[in-house]
Amino acid sequence: MKLSHADALNVGNILAEVGRSEIMPRFRRVREIEVRTKTSAFDVVTEADELAEQAISAALLRAFPNAVVIGEEATSRDPAALDQVGTAELAFIIDPIDGTRNFTSSLPLFCTMVAATMRGEIVFGAIHDPVSNDTAFALRGEGAWLEMPDGRRHDLKVAPAVPVKQMDAVVGVNFLPEPLRTIVAGNLSGLAPVPGSDVPRTSIAWRRPAIAICCSTTS
Structure with a gap:
């Protein structure tokens, strides 16, 4: 099994749709949404995290019915779910809002991240910015690129090594x-x-x- 370029774009579309439907409508409305702490006052979770994770998980399972989907918030309740990463033929690991503290502070510095593994090896990653609505992709065998909302694509490269x-x-x-x-x-x-x-x-x-x-x- 191999993830294709079309598969990567499909995951990006899922992240963008969930960003529009679940994340951005709740941004800068922290007084109207539920916010809870996890390990500390700086480690928080909101209903936007949970609803976004649920929506992304459901959409990924529709697109990839045989995949294992592991979400950050679900895993915080059931850490044993992580045991599947090393053995699953295809697993998606989701962070619905990376930067929740910024999200709850009304700072537009957060994103949605998804990685895909095959039998424990990372083969794909996507980082979606719901504010600017662009997505960075990395796909094994096809490099990395930034996909803009208007369809423009910019290739991404690693900077030269320095001391x-x-x-x-x-x-x-x-x-x-x-x-x-x-x-x-x-x-x-x-x-x-x-x-x-x-x-x-x-x-x-x-x-x-x-x-x-x-x-x-x-x-």
Whole structure:
């Protein structure tokens, strides 16, 4: 079995439709939707996450009846579902809203992600931005590309390798519960404050040549 280019686009269409029907109508309406915490105040789930996951799961099973579908929210209730990833002929792993904290803070920095595995090997991935309505795809044997709402396609390529000292990296630790967040930040030495940081809702930020860390401490 092999996922085709048409299969990839079909998954992208599913994500786009669910973004329009379940996610965007609830964006910036946090006072009107249910929001619950999971492991910490920064690890939240909303009805948009759950309804989007249900809709994506149902649509994927209609399109791929023999597939196993594993959703983040369903797995948080039944972790044993993850055991199927290594053995399923085809499995889809769903994160209905990656960046739920941004979603509930009315920041347009979130996405829907789906990966496909075959007997434990990753063969496909898609990241859909419900705000801009474009989708990034990666398909084994066909490379990676960005599909725009008007049908335009831009090929995506890995940047050339550079020495570690020339790399920039961003590490978010706002999902870590206290006191772990403070411990992790404290263990990172040689950091200096970033002057004039304009990262939305960020109150702590440090930078050194190879790493940048942003820790949100606001809700």
